[in-house]
Amino acid sequence: MTNYAVEVDGLRVVRGGREVVRGVTFTVPRGTVTGLLGPSGCGKTTLMRAVVGVQIVAGGAVTVLGHPAGSPALRRKIGYATQNPAIYTDLTVTEAVRYFAAILDAPAADVGRVIAEVGLTDHAHAVIGTLSGGEHSRANLAVALLGRPGLLVLDEPTVGLDPVLRDSLWDLFARLARQGTTLLVSSHVMDEAARCDRLLLMREGALLADDTPAALRDLTGAADLEQAFLRLIRDREAAIS
Numbered sequence: 001m002t003n004y005a006v007e008v009d010g011l012r013v014v015r016g017g018r019e020v021v022r023g024v025t026f027t028v029p030r031g032t033v034t035g036l037l038g039p040s041g042c043g044k045t046t047l048m049r050a051v052v053g054v055q056i057v058a059g060g061a062v063t064v065l066g067h068p069a070g071s072p073a074l075r076r077k078i079g080y081a082t083q084n085p086a087i088y089t090d091l092t093v094t095e096a097v098r099y100f101a102a103i104l105d106a107p108a109a110d111v112g113r114v115i116a117e118v119g120l121t122d123h124a125h126a127v128i129g130t131l132s133g134g135e136h137s138r139a140n141l142a143v144a145l146l147g148r149p150g151l152l153v154l155d156e157p158t159v160g161l162d163p164v165l166r167d168s169l170w171d172l173f174a175r176l177a178r179q180g181t182t183l184l185v186s187s188h189v190m191d192e193a194a195r196c197d198r199l200l201l202m203r204e205g206a207l208l209a210d211d212t213p214a215a216l217r218d219l220t221g222a223a224d225l226e227q228a229f230l231r232l233i234r235d236r237e238a239a240i241s
């Protein structure tokens, strides 16, 4: 068994006639939280879609938990929470999570567990359409946790959450990683980068860096990761011109 949950080699993706992922290569070690960071439109969602196996790719290879991305063998091994919650708004949180648990063949006890893990126990019987944006996206995240998938791919799971909730979700991600789950989490909030074991910094469809937060600070001499990212961009642009 390889030590990597995700292996991406020379991935290229064309969308709307434009190459939006341009020959990206990286690995994600098992049992870690890897942050995928970069400005809006840099290709984070597209890269995640390729890992989940729902993106047509123009070139390269994506291997997930030892199988080619999109293989039927991976169907229950990946939890994917998209940016736009895909959960029925006319059901209660418990009804919706129970519905997906049945589809995924997840144990019945998982329903209460995942609702508690995203901090929605007090809203378990609220209709999803009446929840706030942050609660709605946490209900969506709960579905991704069903069945304890080996890989969680979470697209901006903390958008719209207050700092306390964001902090508790990052605690949850770290706890899941300690239990052996691998997490690939996108964000464009740089202060969340410090909570990751490894960072993939993306810009304009290419990877600027693939390292630990500490190594990125050392490499750039920057005090915080936002500055480190800006310095990497500046150095890259200076090298090109």
Ligand SMILES: Nc1ncnc2c1ncn2[C@@H]1O[C@H](COP(=O)(O)OP(=O)(O)OP(=O)(O)O)[C@@H](O)[C@H]1O
Pocket: 015, 016, 020, 038, 039, 040, 041, 042, 043, 044, 045, 046, 047, 188
């Ligand atoms: N369905 C689509 N058709 C054509 N182009 C698309 C499509 N979806 C995304 N793109 C383009 O692909 C590029 C990468 O988009 P992507 O959604 O992967 O970026 P992102 O980094 O996730 O952005 P954000 O942080 O805003 O979600 C963008 O230039 C976007 O305009």
